[in-house]
Amino acid sequence: xxxxxxxxxxxxxxxxxxxxxxxxxxxxxxxxxxxxxxxxxxxxxxxxxxxxxxxxxxxxxxxxxxxxxxxxxxxxxxxxxxxxxxxxxxxxxxxxxxxxxxxxxxxxxxxxxxxxxxxxxxxxxxxxxxxxxxxxxxxxxxxxxxxxxxxxxxxxxxxxxxxxxxxxxxxxxxxxxxxxxxxxxxxxxxxxxxxxxxxxxxxxxxxxxxxxxxxxxxxxxxxxxxxxxxxxxxxxxxx
Amino acid sequence: xxxxxxxxxxxxxxxxxxxxxxxxxxxxxxxxxxxxxxxxxxxxxxxxxxxxxxxxxxxxxxxxxxxxxxxxxxxxxxxxxxxxxxxxxxxxxxxxxxxxxxxxxxxxxxxxxxxxxxxxxxxxxxxxxxxxxxxxxxxxxxxxxxxxxxxxxxxxxxxxxxxxxxxxxxxxxxxxxxxxxxxxxxxxxxxxxxxxxxxxxxxxxxxxxxxxxxxxxxxxxxxxxxxxxxxxxxxxxxxxxxxxxxxxxxxxxxxxxxxxxxxxxxxxxxxxxxxxxxxxxxxxxxxxxxxxxxxxxxxxxxxxxxxxxxxxxxxxxxxxxxxxxxxxxxxxxxxxxxxxxxxxxxxxxxxxxxxxxxxxxxxxxxxxxxxxxxxxxxxxxxxxxxxxxxxxxxxxxxxxxxxxxxxxxxxxxxxxxxxxxxxxxxxxxxxxxxxxxxxxxxxxxxxxxxxxxxxxxxxxxxxxxxxxxxxxxxxxxxxxxxxxxxxxxxxxxxxxxxxxxxxxxxxxxxxxxxxxxxxxxxxxxxxxxxxxxx
Numbered sequence: 001x002x003x004x005x006x007x008x009x010x011x012x013x014x015x016x017x018x019x020x021x022x023x024x025x026x027x028x029x030x031x032x033x034x035x036x037x038x039x040x041x042x043x044x045x046x047x048x049x050x051x052x053x054x055x056x057x058x059x060x061x062x063x064x065x066x067x068x069x070x071x072x073x074x075x076x077x078x079x080x081x082x083x084x085x086x087x088x089x090x091x092x093x094x095x096x097x098x099x100x101x102x103x104x105x106x107x108x109x110x111x112x113x114x115x116x117x118x119x120x121x122x123x124x125x126x127x128x129x130x131x132x133x134x135x136x137x138x139x140x141x142x143x144x145x146x147x148x149x150x151x152x153x154x155x156x157x158x159x160x161x162x163x164x165x166x167x168x169x170x171x172x173x174x175x176x177x178x179x180x181x182x183x184x185x186x187x188x189x190x191x192x193x194x195x196x197x198x199x200x201x202x203x204x205x206x207x208x209x210x211x212x213x214x215x216x217x218x219x220x221x222x223x224x225x226x227x228x229x230x231x232x233x234x235x236x237x238x239x
Numbered sequence: 240x241x242x243x244x245x246x247x248x249x250x251x252x253x254x255x256x257x258x259x260x261x262x263x264x265x266x267x268x269x270x271x272x273x274x275x276x277x278x279x280x281x282x283x284x285x286x287x288x289x290x291x292x293x294x295x296x297x298x299x300x301x302x303x304x305x306x307x308x309x310x311x312x313x314x315x316x317x318x319x320x321x322x323x324x325x326x327x328x329x330x331x332x333x334x335x336x337x338x339x340x341x342x343x344x345x346x347x348x349x350x351x352x353x354x355x356x357x358x359x360x361x362x363x364x365x366x367x368x369x370x371x372x373x374x375x376x377x378x379x380x381x382x383x384x385x386x387x388x389x390x391x392x393x394x395x396x397x398x399x400x401x402x403x404x405x406x407x408x409x410x411x412x413x414x415x416x417x418x419x420x421x422x423x424x425x426x427x428x429x430x431x432x433x434x435x436x437x438x439x440x441x442x443x444x445x446x447x448x449x450x451x452x453x454x455x456x457x458x459x460x461x462x463x464x465x466x467x468x469x470x471x472x473x474x475x476x477x478x479x480x481x482x483x484x485x486x487x488x489x490x491x492x493x494x495x496x497x498x499x500x501x502x503x504x505x506x507x508x509x510x511x512x513x514x515x516x517x518x519x520x521x522x523x524x525x526x527x528x529x530x531x532x533x534x535x536x537x538x539x540x541x542x543x544x545x546x547x548x549x550x551x552x553x554x555x556x557x558x559x560x561x562x563x564x565x566x567x568x569x570x571x572x573x574x575x576x577x578x579x580x581x582x583x584x585x586x587x588x589x590x591x592x593x594x595x596x597x598x599x600x601x602x603x604x605x606x607x608x609x610x611x612x613x614x615x616x617x618x619x620x621x622x623x624x625x626x627x628x629x630x631x632x633x634x635x636x637x638x639x640x641x642x643x644x645x646x647x648x649x650x651x652x653x654x655x656x657x658x659x660x661x662x663x664x665x666x667x668x669x670x671x672x673x674x675x676x677x678x679x680x681x682x683x684x685x686x687x688x689x690x691x692x693x694x695x696x697x698x699x700x701x702x703x704x705x706x707x708x709x710x711x712x713x714x715x716x717x718x719x720x721x722x723x724x725x726x727x728x729x730x731x732x733x734x735x736x737x738x739x740x741x742x743x744x745x746x747x748x749x750x751x752x753x754x755x756x757x758x759x760x761x762x763x764x765x766x767x768x769x770x771x772x773x
Binding site: 035166 | 273274276277278279281282331332334335336337339340341342343344346364365367370371374375378379381382389416446447448479480482483545548549552553660662663704705706708710711712713714
């Protein structure tokens with residue numbers, strides 16, 4: 001846990017700028033740079049402890065929380081992808097966060113007297129660990145072809161609510177995620193690899209696909225499929 | 240627009256105030272300097288208190304008595320009663336909107352014991368209680384279509400009237416993205432802007448955003464502040480980073496050990512007592528550690544996953560096998576903007592809730608699990624009160640020159656000489672506060688701190704910002720936050736010097752006893768005179 005001096009480079013506008021920075025974590029290094037070297041450097045931070053989701057950036061091509069990344073010699077730091085860059089490492093999360101509303105990632109209504117046990121708690125404990133840092137959104141390759149894709153975190157959030165007994169209208173949620181939703185994912189797993197909370201949106205999307213099939217939906221990419229394996233008339237998979 | 244409410248701050252108190260004002264029929268706008276879900280509330284780990292009796296016998300009366308005892312005579316009995324009586328209903332509401340609480344085998348909300356509590360009273364969601372409550376509240380706000388304006392830094396409150404009766408008519412904010420000063424008008428404003436523990440710089444467990452912007456703005460507008468000297472030090476912040484290890488680790492049976500491996504205090508006493516015990520060990524040259532190894536791998540992974548992760552990440556120790564080096568750090572500011580039982584300040588139309596307010600439920604020392612409860616119970620009250628006021632109030636056509644004043648001031652700040660680096664000055668402020676206005680205090684060292692703070696204030700114009708950009712200038716917003724903290728530092732010191740006794744988190748080595756004449760809340764207004772009120 002030593003304090004290091006490292007050469008790192010940071011993307012600012014269209015160029016990479018090299019710095020010698022001090023710190024254990026990348027966030028400490030950014031703070032040190034701002035206080036001592038270049039006060040114009042812009043980045044976001046908050047809790048310093050991996051729970052507020054403010055400081056996600058890309059280091060060497062992979063999304064990390066700056067506060068949780070141990071500084072390494074030669075680190076190349078860039079802002080998140082698939083979002084508008086406001087300045088240096090600061091991006092606008094507006095469009096990404098708007099996906100939560102679009103996906104209806106919330107409980108439909110207030111409920112009372114629903115009995116939940118330990119198993120119910122564990123069913124969505126991981127999904128509700130999400131800190132909305134946007135790492136998965138940045139890593140997702142689907143945005144290159146479809147900007148309207150609901151995306152990994154919003155779909156994980158939908159699973160959190162539909163898998164909860166307190167949700168009284170799960171069908172409506174499943175209906176909502178058929179367009180630009182579960183079937184648009186390529187199951188490439190990039191989101192899983194970058195999640196600082198260990199959530200797999202890919203796995204969550206697969207669960208939502210299974211629930212969609214149970215609700216009578218089929219994978220649209222199989223809709224025009226003449227034969228071979230696919231889905232039966234009742235929506236159940238056939239092999 | 241008529242019937243409108245602005246909520247400043249999007250943490251627990253702000254989001255609940257927004258939901259309740261919306262439900263009461265007001266047009267609500269939430270303004271935050273970050274994004275919703277990034278607030279301090281997400282860092283609350285331990286739990287939220289309610290005498291549900293799900294894990295052994297408990298009663299609302301016991302909750303009231305524990306809270307009053309820990310407040311050392313400075314909480315309002317009726318307000319504490321309301322808080323504790325409302326707790327079961329508050330939990331039912333959180334459960335009803337989908338907060339994923341941990342559960343008992345019987346299917347009830349799981350509860351654990353925290354310091355100063357006579358029963359297992361804190362309802363929790365693993366050790367992510369604040370995170371899960373905050374995100375569920377945000378989802379609820381999204382469901383209700385509540386409007387958010389993110390990335391706007393509060394500059395001042397818009398007020399009108401005279402010194403006898405001031406009314407609020409909106410807020411003045413700096414849009415971080417555009418760099419423009421914006422006016423947002425409303426008949427009611429709820430401040431839910433959090434505390435000011437970052438006065439202690441890195442000697443604090445808090446988010447860098449806890450700079451007391453709302454408290455300072457309220458003070459400038461003429462609001463009375465109260466009990467500023469009562470700052471809670473959390474006993475178990477990690478040695479290197481000041482990042483918090485939750486009290487739930489001790490609640491579950493964790494020990495505090497010195498370098499010799501000896502226990503030296505009751506780990507489950509209230510936080511002020513435990514912090515002092517640790518501080519005294521450290522003054523004797525001991526290092527202090529939290530030991531949770533005996534709780535076992537399964538328990539730690541299931542009940543304290545965040546603690547395990549944080550210890551590994553920020554201290555390089557695996558708490559399943561190793562001791563966690565700890566120290567006390569500034570954690571929570573009990574004082575703040577003085578409000579009545581309906582969250583109303585002394586300025587008409589201005590309400591405050593959460594850590595920025597002094598609701599007089601914590602008094603001289605807050606109990607773990609009572610702050611999340613406070614934001615739910617009084618955040619709701621703040622929303623109702625603000626909506627009610629907005630309905631009755633006549634919209635005021637603002638004609639003040641406050642916008643022009645701030646535009647000129649920002650220009651001036653950008654022209655300051657930059658001879659002194661304010662980031663270093665902030666660190667010095669934190670160091671001197673931790674040393675002289677921390678766990679143990681006395682008159683001389685606090686006078687020294689006053690002199691230092693005044694010197695810093697007089698040199699503000701030699702500081703300023705190096706970044707002259709208009710758009711997304713965090714150098715500027717950080718300077719404004721520093722100026723707020725410097726303003727509050729002097730007020731904290733005035734209150735701490737004036738209280739010549741020891742009570743709860745305020746411990747004077749030159750006056751170690753509690754005095755009857757000080758069994759009262761301190762008040763400080765624009766005249767800078769400290770008064771006391773029961």
